[in-house]
Amino acid sequence: MTTTTTPTPQGSPTVFQERAGLRRTVDTIRTSALPILIVLVFIIASITVPQFFTVETIRAILLATSVTGIIAAGMTAVTLSGNLFSLGVTASVVLSGVVYLWTGSMTGNIFFAAFAAIVTAVLVGLVQGYIVGLGLNPVVVTLGAGAIIYGATAIVTGGEVVAASSNSLGVFATFSVFGVPLPVIVLVVFTAVAWYLTEHTTIGRNLHLLGSNKNTARNSGISPMGVTIWAFLAFSVGIGVAAVLQVSQTLQVQADNFGELTMNVVAAVLVGGTAVTGGDGSPVKSVIGALFIATITQIMVLVSIPQGVRYFVLGVVVVGLVVILHLLRKASSR
Amino acid sequence: MRSVTAWFKRYALQLIVLLIVVVAMYALYPNFRPEAAIERLIPLGVIAAGLAVTMIAGEFDLSIASMAALAGAITVALSGLGLVVSLLIAIVVCTLLGIVQGWAIAKLGINSLVFTVGTLVLLRGLTWLVCGGLSISVEDIAASDIFSGKFLFLSPLSTIAILILIALGVFLARTRWGRELYALGSSRHEAIAAGVRYKRGMVIAFGISAGCGAVGGALTSAVSGSAAPTALEPMLVLGIAAALVGGISIAGGRGTMVNVFLGFAIISVLASGLAAMGSKAFVAQLFTGIFLLLIVLAEYVIQRVSERHRRTRTKRVLEEQQELAAV
Numbered sequence: 001m002t003t004t005t006t007p008t009p010q011g012s013p014t015v016f017q018e019r020a021g022l023r024r025t026v027d028t029i030r031t032s033a034l035p036i037l038i039v040l041v042f043i044i045a046s047i048t049v050p051q052f053f054t055v056e057t058i059r060a061i062l063l064a065t066s067v068t069g070i071i072a073a074g075m076t077a078v079t080l081s082g083n084l085f086s087l088g089v090t091a092s093v094v095l096s097g098v099v100y101l102w103t104g105s106m107t108g109n110i111f112f113a114a115f116a117a118i119v120t121a122v123l124v125g126l127v128q129g130y131i132v133g134l135g136l137n138p139v140v141v142t143l144g145a146g147a148i149i150y151g152a153t154a155i156v157t158g159g160e161v162v163a164a165s166s167n168s169l170g171v172f173a174t175f176s177v178f179g180v181p182l183p184v185i186v187l188v189v190f191t192a193v194a195w196y197l198t199e200h201t202t203i204g205r206n207l208h209l210l211g212s213n214k215n216t217a218r219n220s221g222i223s224p225m226g227v228t229i230w231a232f233l234a235f236s237v238g239i240g241v242a243a244v245l246q247v248s249q250t251l252q253v254q255a256d257n258f259g260e261l262t263m264n265v266v267a268a269v270l271v272g273g274t275a276v277t278g279g280d281g282s283p284v285k286s287v288i289g290a291l292f293i294a295t296i297t298q299i300m301v302l303v304s305i306p307q308g309v310r311y312f313v314l315g316v317v318v319v320g321l322v323v324i325l326h327l328l329r330k331a332s333s334r
Numbered sequence: 335m336r337s338v339t340a341w342f343k344r345y346a347l348q349l350i351v352l353l354i355v356v357v358a359m360y361a362l363y364p365n366f367r368p369e370a371a372i373e374r375l376i377p378l379g380v381i382a383a384g385l386a387v388t389m390i391a392g393e394f395d396l397s398i399a400s401m402a403a404l405a406g407a408i409t410v411a412l413s414g415l416g417l418v419v420s421l422l423i424a425i426v427v428c429t430l431l432g433i434v435q436g437w438a439i440a441k442l443g444i445n446s447l448v449f450t451v452g453t454l455v456l457l458r459g460l461t462w463l464v465c466g467g468l469s470i471s472v473e474d475i476a477a478s479d480i481f482s483g484k485f486l487f488l489s490p491l492s493t494i495a496i497l498i499l500i501a502l503g504v505f506l507a508r509t510r511w512g513r514e515l516y517a518l519g520s521s522r523h524e525a526i527a528a529g530v531r532y533k534r535g536m537v538i539a540f541g542i543s544a545g546c547g548a549v550g551g552a553l554t555s556a557v558s559g560s561a562a563p564t565a566l567e568p569m570l571v572l573g574i575a576a577a578l579v580g581g582i583s584i585a586g587g588r589g590t591m592v593n594v595f596l597g598f599a600i601i602s603v604l605a606s607g608l609a610a611m612g613s614k615a616f617v618a619q620l621f622t623g624i625f626l627l628l629i630v631l632a633e634y635v636i637q638r639v640s641e642r643h644r645r646t647r648t649k650r651v652l653e654e655q656q657e658l659a660a661v
Binding site: 143 | 442452456467564622
């Protein structure tokens with residue numbers, strides 16, 4: 001937030017045209033940089049890392065992307081609406097996971113269990129959405145809510161591992177259509193729906209408007225409360241779906257699990273290029289961000305880089321990309 | 335005398351909440367020892383102070399808990415040089431990192447939430463590297479004995495923490511650079527237009543924040559003689575809760591170190607009381623979360639009510655003026 005005012009361009013229309021052309025170039029770089037980067041990483045890794053270009057590796061990358069990607073696509077709605085991001089992802093995922101395993105073990109019906117898990121996530125998310133909608137700081141609210149959800153889940157489960165009664169509860173993760181695992185299909189469908197909702201419906205347009213200028217949006221008759229609640233609804237559905245897919249893979253869950261999930265999701269949204277100030281971005285970008293993070297993590301696993309270094313590299317990549325995207329955005333809005 | 339009543343009025347809400355929490359703890363658990371709560375000044379009190387300084391400047395430092403863990407890891411890893419030496423190295427290194435962070439945020443003009451979320455992961459990764467992925471411990475177990483003993487009723491650690499809080503309080507309230515942080519936090523554009531140096535403010539705020547985190551983490555590790563890659567993770571939410579419960583405004587520009595101390599006292603009485611009763615750490619997390627949400631909601635309601643009050647008053651004045659004009 002600097003006060004340096006850029007001199008307003010004066011003179012011949014060509015100056016404007018040049019500026020517009022430059023802005024277009026910067027915008028193109030900004031939107032296409034990450035996909036190109038992923039392709040480059042894929043090509044380089046396929047040549048240099050022996051086991052990279054195999055079905056197992058691609059499958060592992062896509063499975064890892066499915067969980068973070070679905071949540072990141074949902075969280076994009078929250079970020080777009082100008083409500084920054086949520087720091088309570090892990091706690092909500094664990095809670096929904098516990099609900100899935102418990103109802104699943106009791107009833108034996110995985111669809112009912114998944115439904116219960118999603119409903120739980122939505123209820124918890126709507127409460128947070130309402131509080132944020134009042135105008136309270138989203139980071140603080142979600143951090144506080146995360147602490148409450150974590151504490152409550154740990155108390156109810158006694159801090160113990162909750163395990164599935166039978167392997168049939170893992171069908172959502174193991175089922176595949178023509179070799180494509182179900183979580184990946186869910187990711188694609190979820191992202192497509194999220195994309196359609198944010199780009200081609202009134203709700204989506206309202207999200208963009210509220211995020212880019214809250215006062216103008218309110219003056220044009222958009223209810224900040226209503227839009228914020230819609231955003232949190234989308235986010236919570238993502239959390240519920242992702243939680244079901246996640247615990248279907250692990251078949252057990254403990255209150256302390258998935259500690260790095262919150263950061264991965266936030267990193268995916270930021271790296272994907274959605275502006276944290278709101279109004280600019282798309283769920284598709286966030287999923288690409290998640291794919292990028294999953295890819296570099298998987299490459300580092302393959303060349304057996306220890307976990308500490310992986311975490312460090314991830315941090316460097318996130319900070320670096322966030323700074324570059326910020327500078328590009330500044331250049332294009334100049 | 336008037337200033338004393340003014341002081342009490344200013345911190346009334348926090349003092350009442352603190353009193354309620356202390357009474358409740360004694361009622362639920364008669365053997366409750368308040369000293370145990372004070373002993374949490376390291377790391378919680380100083381971390382809350384660091385978060386408060388950035389909040390006052392209108393920014394947010396999410397990386398503080400990672401910074402604390404990194405300082406702890408450096409302290410233990412270099413403990414061969416002597417514990418005090420390694421402690422100082424850790425604090426200096428981390429403060430420098432914080433200064434770089436503040437400089438980068440100001441230089442790029444980037445949202446500090448976004449930047450510090452990145453450095454949160456980055457510094458945690460550095461901590462993993464320093465620890466080598468395992469929990470590490472000091473070779474010479476007797477080295478931490480210098481921190482035992484009592485100074486009045488305080489341990490040396492708590493004394494250090496209180497001195498830091500006092501120093502920060504004086505810095506914020508009595509020095510030009512400190513007051514500039516309030517100016518940057520409450521109305522940034524006006525402050526910069528009036529000649530406050532934005533970059534210097536950010537460097538100071540994030541330097542102090544990192545320094546506080548480092549002191550907290552380094553001393554914690556020095557006393558326990560160990561550090562772990564995942565250490566101190568809950569300190570972020572606890573620190574934010576302490577600062578906000580104490581009455582530091584998230585919007586910036588408001589709050590003092592007395593607020594931080596009261597907020598710390600409320601959260602740590604709660605946590606140590608629950609721990610004394612034999613509850614697990616997650617129960618304290620639950621209550622901290624509830625407190626955090628309640629306090630931000632209370633602040634919101636108070637703000638709304640006073641706003642409405644002000645609006646009706648201006649309306650009345652306007653009506654009176656119109657009547658006068660009509661006459």
